[in-house]
Each structure stands twice: as C-alpha cells, then as structure tokens.
Amino acid sequence: MKLFNQSEYDSFDTVLLNIVKYGIYFSAFTPLIIFRNSFSPFNFGKAVFFRILVEILVACYLPLAIKYRHLRPNFSWVFFGVFLSTASLALSSVFGVNPAMSFWGSMERMGGLFSFLHLLALFLISTAVLKNRSDWIILFKISVLVSLISVGYGFFQKGEFRYVVGSGEPAIGRIFGTIGNAAIFCGYLLFNVYFALWLFFENLKPKFPEPAPAAPEAQGFLRRIKKINWPKSQKNFYLLAAIVNSLAIINASVRGAAIALFLSVFSFLIWLFIFREKLGFHQKFTPSAVEGPPGKNLFKILFVILSLGLAFLFLYQAALKTKIPVLERLAATSLGERNTQTRLLVWGEALQAIKEKPLLGWGPENFIVPFGQYFNPKIFVGPEAELVFDRAHNLFLDVAASQGLIGLFIFCFLLGTVLVFALKPAQREKDLATFFVFPFSVSPARPSCFRR
16 A cells, blocks of 8 residues: 655655554554453553554654654644643643642543643644545544444453453443443444444445446456445445444443434434535435436435434333343433432532632542542432542533633634534535534534433
C-alpha cells in the first residue's frame, strides 16, 4: 500500500513517514489490548500500549515536521478548540484539589492530563500527516473492523470460557467486549456504528456496468472471484457492521446508550428526508435522470420499524421481561428505578461541587473529593448499592465539576466547531457521506454520557 509520494522525501524520511502513518493506523487496535493479570486488566494495558506508541510516533514525527512545512499542523477552528481544551485541562489540574492525581490519574482509570497530552499529540500528528480522504477512510475501516472483533469477544463473555476475561461472571446478561466497562463499550460502539454508516454512504455511488467480454471466459475459481461486485459487497459489509454493533449495544443493556442509539438513528432518518433532495445529494443515488432516487421506500420502512420497536420497548415492558431477558434492564427504565435515583443524587452532588468551584473546578480525576464532601446518605439503598463514584455519570456535569464552567464552555465550543466546520465543506462539495452521517457520530456521545 503506497501511502504517499515517496519522490518528495529521502530514504530515511520515507522510513520515518511510513512508521508514523502505520503507527496512526495501528493505534486503532488499542481497544483490543488486555493485560489479564494486571490490577485493571482492561485499562492499564491499553494506556501503557497507547502511551508507548504515541511517544514513538512523536519521536519519528518531529524531524519530519521540522524539515517539511507541509507536514506541520494547520490552524483551524477545531485546532483552536482543542488547544483551548488542553489549556483548560492544564489550568484545572494545577489549581485543583490534587494536582498530582489530575496530572497522572489513578492506576485504575489511567486518565489525567498526562494521558490527554498523548491524545493531543496523536490528534496533531494525524491531522498533519493524514492529508487525503483515502487516508482517513483506511483509519475508519480499521476502527470498524476492530469494533467487530471487540463485539465478538463480548459475545463470548456470555458463556464460560477460561481465556475470555469477563466470562462466567454473575452479570452474565451484559457484555462489555475488550473495553471492560459496558457503558464505555457502548460509547465506543456508537461511534463505530456511524463510522460504518459513513463508509456505507461513501460507497453508495452509481457504478456503471463494464462491457461484456467478446468471448466467454473460463469459469475457474479465480474467474469467479474477479466477477464478484466488490464495491457492492464492501458496502453491504459496512451496513452489516453497523447492525452488529447496534445489536451489541442492546446486549450490553446500557440504557443511556440504547436511548442514544434509538434517538440518533431516528434523527438520522429525519435528517435524510429533509436534506437529501434539497441539497441535490439524491443524484448520487440515481444512475440516470429518469429514475427517482431509490431507497425512498426503504427509509419509510426503516421509520416504521424503528417506531414500532420503540413502542414495543416502552409499552410492553412486562412482556419484554419474560420473553427477552437481555432487554430487562432497558424495559425497566423509569425515574423511580434504583440506579436512576442514584444517578440523580450524584448529579445533585455534582451541581453542589460546581457551585463551590465554578470557574476552574476541582481538577480532573478529583470528583471523588466533592462526592465525599457532599455525600448523600440516600445513595445507600441496600448491600449491593454503589457507594463510591469517581465520575458524575453525566458528561457535561463531569466536565463542569472537574474543569469549571470555563471548561464546560470550551468543551461545548469544541463540539460546535467540529460539527459546523465538517458540515460546511460537506454541503459545498456535495459530500453525502459526511453531511448525512457525521453529525450523528458526534451526537450519540451526548445522551450516552448518562452511562448506565
């Protein structure tokens, strides 16, 4: 695979650039790393692997960035938003209640400013080196493939397999793949659902048939392989990948993620109906000017199926509990349910924490301090109650508690810039895949932040 024009670089620089590009792609395999015998099998190994990989990439990238101007990061509003987010995180770490914890993070979470700086380095390197659309397509394809491997590992957790971490545990009805936490697993899969849909739409272009050969060809195995419509098969694979990841989200029984999936898919279909003809994107569906845009009836059918599924889920809870055990948690969703009440109490503590330190917050990885200070005894509802929370279980409240209202404003600004400055070029260039799918690869992170 030729990643770039090698004539522009000398032999040593070519090696460095190959290491950087393949390293970026290799980083997408991080979710599969598990250190079975470590204190935190699913987090510790991933963090160690990712940090070492990024540090190698930085060492290889810096000489290239110094020598070649076009391999340096370009300024953009998204870059500006990421820079402000880093500055906010750094200030909150310095002026928080425990700067050491904010910088290094805990052994279990492996978060903190140190890990975020590695994410920042990967972001800067990726946006500087992956210049072409085809480069990003490769990265998305790898991510979708890795998500399917993680899902396959998760379904093995439903049984009792000696070498599958997490199998045979009491909470056997829920899967969490190679991620280790069902809620974070679902958040990871939500992004890959829409990466797969993006790749599906990217391949949904009119393909003109090749002329028939003058003489019949031999019907050997290789001849049959050549006759396969690979673009069509690839397109169907991505659609299947989106469906498989969606089913895994349902099997993980994370209510916030399931609601995020249903609402984002429903919004996605509405988005398709409203904008496809107005923006002229329907032409990419239509091989000729005579035919109407195929798929119109398909979208109507999807609307009906999704609506019936939602009605079935929320109106027939009793039937779901007895007939489909894996949906028991989803069907039991209500404001009076124990875990929901616990989350509401923790949100109340987060609001009190924000009120005490409104500007810069308590510092990253320090939510356990205001949680203990404003502990509400009502959280204890029995011997199985969860009594220690190191997160607010709400993404916006967690950002505001750890980085203050300034950090929350910057976080919202970053989300807005990513959305706006991806949609504007997509609308201008009639990029169906990005315009239709990208907003919903960002939006699932919002309702899924309710975690459980």
